[in-house]
Amino acid sequence: MTAPKAVVLVSGGLDSATVLAIAREQEFICHTLSFNYGQRHRVELQAAAEISRRMGAVEHKRITIDLGGFGGSALTDPSMAVPEASSGAIPITYVPARNTVFLSFALGWAEVLGAQDIFIGVNAVDYSGYPDCRPAFIKAFEHLAKLATCAGLEGRAFRIQAPLLHLSKAEIIREGMRLGIDYSRTISCYQADENGRACGVCDSCRFRKQGFWDAGVPDPTRYH
């Protein structure tokens, strides 16, 4: 019997690298998918390719899409500044419908590959309050996936696997250390420079820094 295939969304960041390691430990044949969506931190795409290669993905696809054309987010609009601290409300780094778009592409590819499992590194604990990181969103997409596809019509259920959903950042990091991930190769910063060095002050950097601290693990991030 051959191992099952999975599509794994890989951004180049800490969370999705951990998800890829988890999928590999579960013996999935992993096809990784990244998006160039006009984000400021495009250096993360190089990290995504490297992580995919090092961690045993059989294939890595990078898709260029045009979310930036819609505007409305500090991650894709050069005229908006990335904030340095959370305001309590949903931050302007939210990209409208981003995870819906990403999962839709993953679903299309999963159907072509004959994969039932789609892995995504969303997290509803140490996160920025984005709506498309909540358990109810994941459930709703899983329901949609069955109705949206020929595979679903034929009785194949898709699983949206979000193994980090209920973990704190520190728990994610401890799991990744157990799995042997070299987190120095991952980039989480919303405004990393072209060499992949992190700013240390954006939301994403702050959650990550605190996570290493809480996990009692030296932070291998390269800051500028």
Next chain:
Amino acid sequence: MTAPKAVVLVSGGLDSATVLAIAREQEFICHTLSFNYGQRHRVELQAAAEISRRMGAVEHKRITIDLGGFGGSALTDPSMAVPEASSGAIPITYVPARNTVFLSFALGWAEVLGAQDIFIGVNAVDYSGYPDCRPAFIKAFEHLAKLATCAGLEGRAFRIQAPLLHLSKAEIIREGMRLGIDYSRTISCYQADENGRACGVCDSCRFRKQGFWDAGVPDPTRYH
């Protein structure tokens, strides 16, 4: 009070042109969205732009995406032939997760625009049996849209408007004639030539031809 905005998915074909006319009659300010997704019939994108302009859309965006990179469909894979007659099963012109991807982008744009309504020309009567043209799929996406967005969190419900869902092709054409659509400017053929002339034999041509016949309206389609 200003009129509400809507995002209208426009392919360049007969169905979505009719949907745009319906949305305009309902006095929506229409922002139209088309996709270059590696389809064979790219001339339909010129038709989409022209239809948007003639029918009073305030803005037309064309997004290039990479569905063809996944393979698996005769509409995007040059090595697969477009079939000339239905086999009963779902045809190989099905593009995996296409409407899910299209609606995801429309949702992102709607959120940025502050629009609540997304119009799509899917039809579950005279169609090819694609799973993502069914009422249950539309309902599931509407549910997802609420959970996926900040707008949804704040209590804004999105409506996925599919006014053709339960109409026959002849009924769609009669509605379009009433609204003054010039269907000679629309392209439905899966393999139209570079001048927009239709093959007359693919699934999409056959449904369209039969529709004009059943509606008792002269078929303005240019065939090659």
